[in-house]
Amino acid sequence: MTDxxxxxxxxxxxxxxxxxxxxxNEPVVTPLTDIIETNNEFVMLLxxxxxxxxxLDVTLDERVLNISARSESSAPxxxxxxxxxxxxxxxxxxxxxxxxxxxxxxxxxxxxxxxRIVLPKTTPSPAKKISVKLH
Amino acid sequence: MLNYYTPAQSRLPMQQQMRxxxxxxxxxxxxxxxxxxxxFPAMNIWANPSGAVLTAQVPGVDPxxxxxxxxxxxxxxxxxxxxEDFGEGAVIHRQERPTGAFTRSFVLxxxxxxxxxxxxxxHGMLTLNLPRPDTDQPHKIKVTRGDQS
Numbered sequence: 308m309t310d311x312x313x314x315x316x317x318x319x320x321x322x323x324x325x326x327x328x329x330x331x332n333e334p335v336v337t338p339l340t341d342i343i344e345t346n347n348e349f350v351m352l353l354x355x356x357x358x359x360x361x362x363l364d365v366t367l368d369e370r371v372l373n374i375s376a377r378s379e380s381s382a383p384x385x386x387x388x389x390x391x392x393x394x395x396x397x398x399x400x401x402x403x404x405x406x407x408x409x410x411x412x413x414x415x416x417x418x419x420x421x422x423r424i425v426l427p428k429t430t431p432s433p434a435k436k437i438s439v440k441l442h
Numbered sequence: 443m444l445n446y447y448t449p450a451q452s453r454l455p456m457q458q459q460m461r462x463x464x465x466x467x468x469x470x471x472x473x474x475x476x477x478x479x480x481x482f483p484a485m486n487i488w489a490n491p492s493g494a495v496l497t498a499q500v501p502g503v504d505p506x507x508x509x510x511x512x513x514x515x516x517x518x519x520x521x522x523x524x525x526e527d528f529g530e531g532a533v534i535h536r537q538e539r540p541t542g543a544f545t546r547s548f549v550l551x552x553x554x555x556x557x558x559x560x561x562x563x564x565h566g567m568l569t570l571n572l573p574r575p576d577t578d579q580p581h582k583i584k585v586t587r588g589d590q591s
Contacts, residue, residue, distance in 0.1 A: 310536075339538040339539045339540075340536055340538055340539070341534070341536060341537050341538065341539050342534070342535040342536040343526075343528050343532050343533070343534050343535065344532065344533040344534075344535060345528050345529065345531065345532045345533075346531055350528065352502075352526070352539060354499075354501045354502065354539050354566075355501065355566070356499035356500065356501040356565065356566035356567050357499065357565055357566060357567045358565060358566075359565075360565070379565065379567075381486065381497040381567055381569065382488065383488050383495040383497075383569070383571075385490055386488035386489060386490045386494075386495050387488060387489065387490065388486060388487070388488050389487050389488065389489045389494075390485075390486065390487040391486045391487075392480075392481065392484040392485050392486060393484040393485075393486060393499055417565075419501060419502055419503070419504075419505075419563075419565070419566045420499070420500070420501030420502065420565050420566015420567065421501045421502040421566065
């Protein structure tokens with residue numbers, strides 16, 4: 308599985324400098340991701356704190372898995388920011404999925420700000436033995 | 443440090459040597475983490491005259507297991523984020539999410555009314571409401587003219 312998101316070098320960062328400019332004046336964040344392969348599936352875990360479940364969008368187009376969501380604003384009313392380490396924006400990341408995935412069985416779940424995508428592997432066809440004729 | 447022995451006749455042309463050096467350097471630097479890892483969890487602090495609000499990104503952390511302590515001006519947050527166990531034979535292809543125990547503390551420029559602190563958790567975001575004690579809040583002082591009798 309390959310990561311095709313620009314700037315996705317493992318740091319949760321505003322990757323806007325590498326991307327075309329967006330309409331909204333807010334950063335695009337690359338969610339930090341774990342990818343684990345088990346015997347019968349791939350599990351992807353993406354950190355998306357504050358992501359609004361209604362805006363979450365996971366699509367598989369051909370072999371490109373596209374994940375995007377907008378985060379809810381965490382700014383409390385009547386307060387001004389005095390120290391900031393993160394900004395609210397959109398989450399966006401793309402992966403190229405290898406063709407051993409059963410694309411109909413993909414399952415995604417958002418819980419406590421972590422998106423969990425389970426991609427089941429297709430059952431590999433058993434190796435076929437080809438008999439060689441001897442003349 | 444080991445150096446390769448290169449007999450004079452087999453020395454590469456200048457350009458090629460430069461390219462090789464560049465590749466060596468890239469390999470060396472590419473293996474380093476050039477940026478320091480970010481603090482976990484990332485926090486924002488908001489304030490107004492009656493108190494402060496702290497918001498922290500704690501995705502995948504059980505809110506019940508968070509340990510939030512307030513003492514005078516200091517607020518501290520402790521917790522653990524565990525790596526899920528996928529059993530025998532699991533292969534980790536990518537691991538970017540930080541795991542393990544974390545602790546962060548902040549000293550605010552005022553005392554916190556510890557009894558009135560409220561914490562809420564939603565979609566992996568922790569919000570801490572840290573009000574100032576009533577006796578500590580800024581008072582408006584009325585000035586009276588002394589020359590009027």
